[in-house]
Amino acid sequence: MQDELEQRVRIRTRALARSNEALRSEVAERERAEASLRQVQEQFRLFVEHSPAAVAMFDRQMRYVLASRRWRTDYGLGDREIIGRSHYEVFPEVPDRWREIHRRVLAGEVLGCEEDPFPRPDGHTDWVRWECRPWPDASGAVGGLIMCTEVVTERKRAEIRLQRVERARMALSRCSQALVRAVDEPSFLREICRVIVEVAGYRLCWVGFAEHDAGKAVRPVAHAGYEDGYLKTLCVSWDDTDRGRGPVGRAIRSRRPSVFKDVANDPNFAPWREEAMKRGYASVIGVPLLCEAEALGVVVIYASEPDAFDDEEVALLRGLADDLAFGVVSLRARAERRKAREELERAHEELERRVDLRTAELSRANEQLTREVADRERAEQALRSSERLYRQLTEGTGDAIVVADHRGVITLVNPAARRVFGYDEGEALGRPLSLLIPEDHQVDHRGAVRRFVEDREGHLVGRTVELRGRRKGGEVFPLEVSLSAIDLPEGVVLLGAIRDVTDRQRMQARISQAEKLASLGLLSAGIAHEINNPLAYVSNNLAVLERDFAALSEILDVHDQARGDMLRACPDRLSRIDEIAEEFDLPYLRRNLGRLLASTKQGIKRVSDIVQNLRGFTRLDQTAVDRVDLHEAIASSIEMVRGRLAHHNITLEQHWADLPPVSCTPAQINQVVLNLLVNALQAIEATGRDHGRIALSTRQQGDEVVLEVVDDGVGIAESDLPRIFDPFYTTKPIGQGTGLGLSISHGIIRDHGGRLEVDGRPGLGARFRIVLPVARPEPPPEGDPTGPAAPRA
Numbered sequence: 001m002q003d004e005l006e007q008r009v010r011i012r013t014r015a016l017a018r019s020n021e022a023l024r025s026e027v028a029e030r031e032r033a034e035a036s037l038r039q040v041q042e043q044f045r046l047f048v049e050h051s052p053a054a055v056a057m058f059d060r061q062m063r064y065v066l067a068s069r070r071w072r073t074d075y076g077l078g079d080r081e082i083i084g085r086s087h088y089e090v091f092p093e094v095p096d097r098w099r100e101i102h103r104r105v106l107a108g109e110v111l112g113c114e115e116d117p118f119p120r121p122d123g124h125t126d127w128v129r130w131e132c133r134p135w136p137d138a139s140g141a142v143g144g145l146i147m148c149t150e151v152v153t154e155r156k157r158a159e160i161r162l163q164r165v166e167r168a169r170m171a172l173s174r175c176s177q178a179l180v181r182a183v184d185e186p187s188f189l190r191e192i193c194r195v196i197v198e199v200a201g202y203r204l205c206w207v208g209f210a211e212h213d214a215g216k217a218v219r220p221v222a223h224a225g226y227e228d229g230y231l232k233t234l235c236v237s238w239d240d241t242d243r244g245r246g247p248v249g250r251a252i253r254s255r256r257p258s259v260f261k262d263v264a265n266d267p268n269f270a271p272w273r274e275e276a277m278k279r280g281y282a283s284v285i286g287v288p289l290l291c292e293a294e295a296l297g298v299v300v301i302y303a304s305e306p307d308a309f310d311d312e313e314v315a316l317l318r319g320l321a322d323d324l325a326f327g328v329v330s331l332r333a334r335a336e337r338r339k340a341r342e343e344l345e346r347a348h349e350e351l352e353r354r355v356d357l358r359t360a361e362l363s364r365a366n367e368q369l370t371r372e373v374a375d376r377e378r379a380e381q382a383l384r385s386s387e388r389l390y391r392q393l394t395e396g397t398g399d400a401i402v403v404a405d406h407r408g409v410i411t412l413v414n415p416a417a418r419r420v421f422g423y424d425e426g427e428a429l430g431r432p433l434s435l436l437i438p439e440d441h442q443v444d445h446r447g448a449v450r451r452f453v454e455d456r457e458g459h460l461v462g463r464t465v466e467l468r469g470r471r472k473g474g475e476v477f478p479l480e481v482s483l484s485a486i487d488l489p490e491g492v493v494l495l496g497a498i499r500d501v502t503d504r505q506r507m508q509a510r511i512s513q514a515e516k517l518a519s520l521g522l523l524s525a526g527i528a529h530e531i532n533n534p535l536a537y538v539s540n541n542l543a544v545l546e547r548d549f550a551a552l553s554e555i556l557d558v559h560d561q562a563r564g565d566m567l568r569a570c571p572d573r574l575s576r577i578d579e580i581a582e583e584f585d586l587p588y589l590r591r592n593l594g595r596l597l598a599s600t601k602q603g604i605k606r607v608s609d610i611v612q613n614l615r616g617f618t619r620l621d622q623t624a625v626d627r628v629d630l631h632e633a634i635a636s637s638i639e640m641v642r643g644r645l646a647h648h649n650i651t652l653e654q655h656w657a658d659l660p661p662v663s664c665t666p667a668q669i670n671q672v673v674l675n676l677l678v679n680a681l682q683a684i685e686a687t688g689r690d691h692g693r694i695a696l697s698t699r700q701q702g703d704e705v706v707l708e709v710v711d712d713g714v715g716i717a718e719s720d721l722p723r724i725f726d727p728f729y730t731t732k733p734i735g736q737g738t739g740l741g742l743s744i745s746h747g748i749i750r751d752h753g754g755r756l757e758v759d760g761r762p763g764l765g766a767r768f769r770i771v772l773p774v775a776r777p778e779p780p781p782e783g784d785p786t787g788p789a790a791p792r793a
Contacts, residue, residue, distance in 0.1 A: 053149075053150060054068060054070040054075070056068070057144065059143065060106055060143065062088060063085060063086050064087065065083070065144060067082060071149075074149065074151055075091075077090070087102075102145065106142055107142075109134075110132070110133040110134070111132050111133075112130060116129070127152050127153045127156035128151055129149070129150045129152050130147065130148065131148050132145055182331060185332065185335065188328075189207045189328075190223075192320075192324055192327075193206060193222050193223050200301075202301050202302060203226050203279075204223065204224075204226055204227055204230070204302040205225055206222065206223035206299075207221055207223070207299050207324070208248065208298055208300065209296060209297035210295055210298070215239065216238045216244065217236075217238075218236045218238055218297065218298065228279055233272070235271075236272075238252035238295075238298075245268045246286070247260050247284050247298075247300060248286045248298050248300055250286065251287060251295075252288055252295045253295075258286045259284075259309050261309070262306045263276050263282055264277060264282070269284075276302070281302040281304070282306045283302070283303045283306050283308045284301065284302045284303070285300070285309045285317060286298045287300075287318055289325035290321075290325055291325055296328060299320075299324060397414065398416055399416060399497045400413075400414065400417035400419075400497070400499070401417055401497055401498070403494070404433050404494045405491060405492075405493060406493070408432050408433045408434070409431070410431055410433060410436075412429075413429065417498065420471075420500045421470075422471045422472035427472075433445065434446065435470075436469055437469065437470060438469070438476045464480060464481070464482045466478060466479070466480050466501065478501050479500055480498070480501050483496050484496075484497075506747070538604060542597065542604060545597060549593055549597060553594075559577075625663060628662060628664060630659055630664075630707065630772075631698070633664075633670050634673055634696065634698075636670055637670050637673040637674040640674055641674070641678065641681060644681060645694070648681065648684070648691075648692065649690055650684055650691065650693065650694060651691070651693045652696070653693065653694070653695040654695075654697075655697035655698070656697075656698050657697075657698050657700060658700075659700055660700070663775050664752055664772060665748075668748045671744075671745070671748065672749060672770065673770075676709045676745070678741075679768075680694045680709055680711035680713060683713025683715075683766060684711055685713075686713060687714055692711065693711070694709065696709055696710075701771070703773060704771050704772060704773055705771075705774060706771050707769070708767060708769050709767070709770075710766070711765050711766055712764075712765040713766065714763065714765075715760045715763050715764050715766055717762055721760075724758055725756070749772070753773050754771050754773060755771040756770055
């Protein structure tokens with residue numbers, strides 16, 4: 001029995017040990033699960049707390065379980081301890097609407113709103129986007145709710161501003177329509193105020209006019225909206241006083257819109273704040289009504305919310321005020337015309353009454369008046385016809401016509417004058433004549449006009465003379481003017497008929513240049529002929545001399561070989577021969593005479609080549625077109641200046657490419673190249689150095705060939721580049737240049753269908769570029785003003 005009992009105790013003990021072990025394992029597992037749960041809960045708490053959104057978690061009794069920092073910030077909770085406290089305890093002012101939302105969500109609904117007004121304790125209202133949804137507990141039942149909110153006040157304000165701007169645009173359109181339909185000023189102003197209030201959605205709008213009395217009062221003349229006697233309390237001025245420093249006075253004085261963003265706090269609005277706050281005015285703008293430089297008055301607009309006028313809305317309201325001012329001025333002018341018409345009608349009725357009373361007495365006077373009226377009408381008709389004819393003549397003539405009064409102020413410029421000088425009619429009328437005259441002639445011009453007006457002495461009046469004019473861009477050009485003086489009742493008028501003679505002078509220069517080249521050709525041909533004749537004798541005699549010297553050298557060689565025999569046969573004669581040879585230095589002659597003859601022969605050939613180049617360069621058939629090797633034409637020009645280049649120690653570099661024959665007029669191309677070489681040489685001389693470099697290069701570029709002339713001379717100022725090809729324009733000192741070389745060269749290359757371009761900077765030399773087509777284009781038909789244009793650098 002005792003053994004059985006012990007056996008049962010041991011069995012129960014082992015069972016208890018196993019149960020105890022299982023219990024310890026279960027406790028450890030539960031502790032691990034609880035630790036994991038606490039970690040998850042801590043992570044969830046941290047996630048919610050640091051979420052960028054305003055998030056709060058409540059239990060079924062609306063006690064705070066979690067709340068993000070953004071929630072505390074958005075709702076002003078700061079560091080207050082709210083976890084475990086009721087939301088209704090934290091916010092006892094929660095309205096019934098929100099309590100109902102909470103009840104519905106705790107019942108299982110999901111609710112939300114995109115834009116919901118949320119009053120703040122400080123009195124302002126935020127707009128909030130929110131969502132409430134239930135959260136389940138472990139059993140699946142609703143354990144509470146989660147609320148997410150986002151303050152969208154700025155977005156809402158932007159939408160409201162956009163709506164206000166759109167309403168302002170619509171009001172501006174409606175005001176324009178009101179201006180078209182307006183019949184009188186008061187109804188027009190009332191309609192404008194009504195449109196601003198009803199369409200643009202403002203609380204009050206009124207219009208006031210600036211009085212010019214001692215107090216500089218502003219008199220309200222029209223209003224619309226919620227006014228409730230406010231205008232009677234205004235007593236506003238546009239003087240710089242307390243009553244004139246509000247939006248009304250400041251707008252009139254500054255002639256710019258004046259915005260008061262916060263009526264409740266702006267110190268300058270103090271005189272009117274109490275009455276404005278009573279009527280719900282929170283912000284106000286005053287926009288001046290401007291007529292030219294004068295402020296007629298002001299349109300004043302009140303809004304029910306602070307800061308209601310942004311920059312775009314102010315700009316629209318300014319445009320509306322400008323339309324309003326224009327309408328007021330137009331209606332006043334219309335009223336004045338109507339009043340004048342009524343006065344005229346009354347005067348006409350009075351005149352008729354008097355005429356009826358005195359018909360008999362005034363019949364003869366009436367007949368005389370009728371005749372005078374008829375005469376006047378005929379005179380006026382004749383004057384109008386004369387004016388039309390004068391206008392047609394000035395408008396239709398090809399000459400530029402400029403008319404100025406006795407002060408030298410321009411009163412008329414016809415289309416031809418506008419084309420010549422480059423000014424529009426509005427730019428020239430009312431400006432002094434000096435506008436069209438170069439600066440260095442303006443003093444003489446003003447003195448001449450003054451002397452003519454005072455003494456009627458003018459050596460230019462009644463004559464046709466050539467002067468200088470100035471275009472709008474500053475370009476000075478030659479012109480031919482015929483000046484006339486016309487006496488009118490209002491004073492003397494000066495009329496100038498002007499012709500731009502730039503093309504004519506350019507053509508004269510070309511003709512003069514051609515004549516010079518023709519004369520030079522005749523002279524060169526004569527010189528070449530006169531030189532060639534003696535040159536032929538010298539060349540022939542030199543050939544005979546060279547031949548005879550070779551024979552004489554052979555004789556002397558034979559003599560040297562027979563010297564031993566002669567010494568034995570006739571020593572006296574050999575001694576005499578040696579004396580003569582020593583006297584004339586025969587060994588030197590034998591060594592150097594051949595070289596001297598060869599050098600002389602080269603010199604003769606050089607002279608012959610120069611004469612030939614001179615004849616080719618100045619030949620009379622300069623307009624003949626031929627397909628030539630451009631390098632040969634360049635070589636002819638180089639020969640003409642080679643001596644001068646060597647004299648000034650100027651290195652000439654030549655870089656030639658393979659070029660096809662070019663269709664051109666060789667003599668003209670020679671002239672252009674020579675002109676560019678001479679200009680480059682002069683530019684190097686102007687540096688004062690005793691050396692320099694000129695580089696010539698050619699290349700083919702598609703269907704064109706390019707010749708570049710580059711020098712290391714003084715360069716070209718940037719201000720001179722646009723005018724470098726103008727006739728008579730030169731940068732050289734007076735007396736050292738005509739200003740025609742580059743202009744003529746530019747015209748020659750342009751006539752070949754090519755371009756002459758230039759670039760350069762002061763101190764860095766210049767680069768001229770000739771671009772010629774391989775095949776010369778056909779010239780334009782006779783009388784065709786269009787031709788191949790050459791762009792300028």
